[in-house]
Amino acid sequence: MLAATETIIRNKVETYWFDALMEGAVPVDVQIGSLVRWQGRIRSIGRHEIVIETSEGEISLPKHDITMVRANAAEEGSGPLPRPARPADPPSRTDLQHLILARYLEKKTSLVLHLVSKQAVVGTLIDYDNYTLLIRERRQRLPTLLYKHGVATLQSAAAAPPRGTADGPRPSQSRV
Numbered sequence: 001m002l003a004a005t006e007t008i009i010r011n012k013v014e015t016y017w018f019d020a021l022m023e024g025a026v027p028v029d030v031q032i033g034s035l036v037r038w039q040g041r042i043r044s045i046g047r048h049e050i051v052i053e054t055s056e057g058e059i060s061l062p063k064h065d066i067t068m069v070r071a072n073a074a075e076e077g078s079g080p081l082p083r084p085a086r087p088a089d090p091p092s093r094t095d096l097q098h099l100i101l102a103r104y105l106e107k108k109t110s111l112v113l114h115l116v117s118k119q120a121v122v123g124t125l126i127d128y129d130n131y132t133l134l135i136r137e138r139r140q141r142l143p144t145l146l147y148k149h150g151v152a153t154l155q156s157a158a159a160a161p162p163r164g165t166a167d168g169p170r171p172s173q174s175r176v
Contacts, residue, residue: 013129017069017145018045026142027072028052032065034117039072067115067150071142100154101128110157111135115150122157 021028022042030038030052038061040054049060050069104111104125113121113135121144123137133146 013127013134014132014145015045017132017134017143018042018050021069021071029070029072030061031067031070031117032061033067034115034119063147064149066147067117068121068147069145070137070140071144101125101133104156112155112157113146113151114153115146116152117150121146 020026022045025041027039027041030040030050032038038052038054038059040052040059042050043053043058044051048064049062050066051058051060103109105128108124110122110124113123113133115121121135121137123135123140123144125133126136126143127134131148133148133151135144135146137144
């Protein structure tokens with residue numbers, strides 16, 4: 001069983017991110033899978049759900065279904081959000097995933113994250129915890145929170161094949 005302080009560290013990025021979004025009343029786009037998207041403002045955070053206020057009313061969304069939460073910076077007045085401080089102590093158990101993420105964070109490597117919804121997100125890792133990744137996407141003013149359970153693969157943008165097929169660019173086709 002985890003100690004209380006370890007639990008806080010495990011969820012630190014998610015908790016801090018949602019607190020900053022709620023305090024600043026920043027509008028968000030919440031994606032569930034690849035098809036369902038909700039737009040609104042975060043009203044409360046539970047252990048297993050997020051409540052957002054939409055134009056239709058309040059909706060409770062289970063965290064295990066959420067792929068990503070993107071701050072919608074299109075509205076006026078949504079300024080930069082403060083960045084959480086990394087805990088001084090490393091995680092209690094060192095695993096390969098944390099070593100790789102720490103390297104990407106330190107080197108500010110541009111990444112390609114392929115989601116289970118078949119969507120690709122390109123950006124730089126800002127922070128992470130055991131359950132979430134905070135990414136600064138290209139052309140987005142505010143970061144995006146991705147749940148790790150929604151990420152299928154993660155790789156350096158330099159190592160990613162060019163756009164087209166999974167193996168590289170599509171060959172040119174000519175018709176006779």
